[in-house]
Amino acid sequence: MKQQELEKTKEYKYGFTTDIESIKAPRGLNEGVIKFISEIKKEPKWMLDWRLKAYRRLKNVKEPNWQKPKYPKIDYQNLYYYSAPKSSKNKPKSLDEVDPKLLETYAKLGIPLKEQEKLSGVAVDAVFDSVSVATTFKEKLTEKGIIFCPISEAIQNHPDLVKKYLGSVIPITDHYFATLNSAVFTDGSFVYIPEGVKCPMELSTYFRINASETGQFERTLIIADKGSYVSYLEGCTAPMRDENQLHAANVELIALDDAEIKYSTVQNWYPGDKDGKGGIYNFVTKRGACRGKNSKISWTQVETGSAITWKYPSCILQGDNSVGEFYSIAITNNHQKADTGTKMIHLGKNTKSKIISKGISAGKADNTYRGLVNINKKASNSRNYTQCDSLLMGNKCGAHTVPYIKNKNSSSIVEHEATTSKINEEQLYYCNQRGLNQEEAVGLIINGFCKEVLQQLPMEFAVEAQKLVGISLEGSVG
């Protein structure tokens, strides 16, 4: 590796590229490309029709532009919408058949697919560009009736579930990126937890963008049937490239009566270099429906990567007594931008929501919390508590809080607290005097600031996330 590249790798250690032969769809976006994707995935006709419906709709909708971080116009006709390692064309039946190069890639990323099987209690689905390359622990989960597989497999093997729930939370007409995703989505995870089953292990998907000039359109669908429980985590990385790459995912969660879904994200896409060149556009639609009584959906996100992060993991609280939670850490450094938050839509009676958002901005970065709390007329005795804390490091960065609150029910209560503070020189001095260097001190203070959110992460990932929080801000204190 050249010296310069070595230097860069220090800043973002997941920035390597895997040299692997791939099959791509022709460049551009048209019905032909959509048919190509559908065909290569051996999809039934109803799925193709669904995609084409979305594609036709797409032609009539415009990209939204109300967000704070602006970006240069994306040339959608110049992107590749499908890229897959050639070796996975004939689907590997077990891990032994997976291309060793891919296994090596995941091992390098800290996701040893083979060892994972034996060692830790986490089942992993690994998505490389547009396809899922491996899913671990399948048999063990099958015993309990749990389905955890790539969504492309679910479309073939569990069409009734997919037909019933796909697009039921994020309709194909929702907005530009959701519609685009519906037309061209390639892979992602599908989870179904049967009635009364508590999923015995963490389910996790690891997304990796490898190919250049390729968009990644992930689609994830999680259904927790009555009285069930699941905790799911996704992680993301990408190589360092000078171009901006688009990641436009749709994630739908459905919780039926008394069911609970805990969804955690550790997002560490390539953020671009120090001068703001390159990096991922992370434009993601995540939405959960608490459809049943007493159901609960909890989102936890640690967003440290991407050039632009633009997402609002939301909860539609339909069932009476349902609960929605959103815990977020968004860290932006150098030229990174984030416009993120949540929507809590209270429809059922006695519904509760809680929003804890921690935004940290350093360098020349800009960080916006944007959130909506909407309490409907019929949502009597509902409650929301929102707390938004922003921390600024240095004096060239920005932090903004944009809360929208609509309360149409007089028996419901909405609380909002917000603070903005600067990292305190005296605190750093105190830590230094106790023998901690600048980076250790910043890491400690930031982790303290984020504690309420970090606590929500599954144990296996909390330590990793803590380290990531420290690394993302390295070099940001003078």
Next chain:
Amino acid sequence: MLEIKNLQASINNKSILKGLNLVIKPGELHAIMGPNGSGKSTLANVLSGKNGYEISGELNFKGEDLKKISIEERAQKGIFLAFQYPLEIPGVNTNIFLKTSLNSIRKSKGEKELDTLAFLKLIKEKSSELGIDEKILSRQLNVGFSGGEKKKNEILQMKILDPSFSILDETDSGLDIDALKIIANGVNSSRNNKKSFLVITHYQRLLEYIKPDFVHVLSDGKIVKTGCGELAEELEKTGYKQLN
């Protein structure tokens, strides 16, 4: 241990220390007294390496020029400052802070880092020795601590980090008699012929419990008088005014 020659320090073009001389040998405990604004806290800050000061003169610690060493390196080499106003760090557990701190210092000396069990044993031992309620250790660092708890926590940190040179910056101010005794006990039980102390105080009261080898009076950035324990008693009666 510490040798200060003609130390001048200014902040924002305001001169505060104006030619201070002081030698502290291993095993000695020096007390610095003086009126408000005489430069006592500045001396503590300059010794610990706090940023923002223009400094000239000599500042040697164990034969090394302190001016060239960062705050954390000074701490790693054995300088400890008990803060006049200990900082609050929300979300950070006191235990974890102390463990991180201790292990950074141990690491810098090439010693093995303590694991959680060994660490918990150590703090249990030290806190009971000092008569400090262990419960404060599981709370967020200094958050919601009373004035007395904050100061006791500083002394507990001193005991655990075991520095060779400790500076106490008005650790006694605002304390009731029980807390004062805990602080004094913390210092006295640490004293030996290798460790040195610089105790900054307004009042003679603390020096009833901690017997200094030397008492210096700081006035307008200089040491204007040096004596032994009796000097403190004398000052208590006459005040600082007549020294100017």
